[in-house]
Amino acid sequence: MMLILLLLWILISGELGVMKFRIGPNGVHFFDRNTGLNVLLDEFCPHQTVWSKSPRQVSVALTNLCDLHCAHCFAPKHKALLHADQVLTWLKELDTEGCLGIGFGGGEPTLHPDFVDICKRAAGETHLAVTFTTHGHRLTQPLVKNLKGSIHFARISVDGIGHTYEEQRGRQFSSLLRGIESIAKLSPFGINIVINERTIFELDAVAELAQQFGASELLLLPQQATNAVASMDELVGRELQNWVSNYRGKVRLAISEVGASGLPICDPLPNETGLQAYAHIDASGILRTSSYSTTGMDIEETGVMSALKRLRNTLEIKQGTQT
Ligand code: SF4
Structure with a gap:
């Protein structure tokens, strides 16, 4: 074979x-x-x-640091920052074991002092697709120039239009528009939108904006509960289902796994689930099933694949005691 x-x-x-x-x-x-x-x-x-041992996709929070204060933010608030060499060692391990792509996030990943270097090394020293998610307000021309060629896909957060966006993110919408212009010059890109009782009514406008700037994907992220906000409620969930059913736009839609139930999704890899599909490394170097998960394994010196094995065992034991 x-x-x-x-x-x-x-x-x-x-x-x-x-x-x-x-x-x-x-x-x-x-x-x-x-x-x-x-x-x-x-x-x-x-x-x-x-079967390949690595998850198909891994997200890495390079830092918890962020200069915005969104109410729906679930990033931990304690100071934490990953070292570039440490990240590269883990990426090489994941690459060898069959991982296809890495997504840098945070916090705001562009605030990591070695962000450009990490992206360049990830693209040059591995075969992984390198992506990152940003709020878009720090995408200066020199930064975009330095990143060019090292990024395969980028994501920018657009929670509504105009005043709604400014309320959600506490930054000027005009500054975001400059960020979208910059990201469009950097690489293929997608727009992320947190779905809640405010943004749900601006989905048409955000989809139009995505098309106007040439985005290739609109990622719908049903709001998750934090200390400051509740999860997307049932009413908003129904509005979202209606909107998706009636959507005729050109930009491809995607949705996070949490909140996808009841929506018509196409999953070409239905049997590749859990840690085979995805894992998250937080800014303290803890491997988790997702950024929301409270169970994690310290990667330490033993490496990311060893942490993955320990995490799988722990989750299996937990599942066993629950059944
Ligand atoms: S921009 Fe992202 S990381 Fe920063 S506060 Fe908002 S949601 Fe959190």
Whole structure:
């Protein structure tokens, strides 16, 4: 079987540029970080012993630091910052074990003093797709110039239009528009919107804005509870379902896993779930199932794959005691 895979890889890489692949319960997944092209060979079901060990995607909070104070923010508020060398060691490990992409966040990742260096090294020293999420107010021309070529996809947060945005984020909407212009020059990009009782009524306007600036994705993020705000309520959830059902815009829609239930979603990898699909590393170097999760493993000196194994064991034991 490995020979067939190798031949396929040679064929596909010759046709489409260098593609990375990972093996999982749904087949063999090829991915080109430069074009975003995914090819899934799902005609056969690889045995579990050959599945890639890394999660498909990993997000990394480079720092907890942020210069905004959004009420819906769930980032921890204590000071924490990852060291560039440490991050690179973990990324190389994940890359070798079949991870396809890394997403830098925070806090605000552009506030990390080595942000550009980390992105450049991640793109140059691994085969991972490098992405990041930003509030967009620090995307100066020199920063964009320095990042160019090291970012495969970027995400910018747009919680409503005009006054609504200014209320949600405490920054001028005009400054955000400059941020969107900058990100459009940097790489393919998507717009993130937190869905709550204010932003739900501005989805049409945000979708239009996304199309106007050439965004390729609109990511819907149903609001999660924090100390300052409640989770998206049922009424807003129903409005969201209606809006999605009637959406005819050109920009692709995506939604976070939390809050996706009841919506028509297309998941090409339905069996690749939990830590096989995704993991999060917080700014203190703790590996978690998501940034909301309270269970985590310190990566320490033993490495990210060892922490992943320990986290899986802990979650299995927890699940066992609950059943
Ligand atoms: S911009 Fe992001 S990290 Fe900063 S306070 Fe707002 S939600 Fe939190």
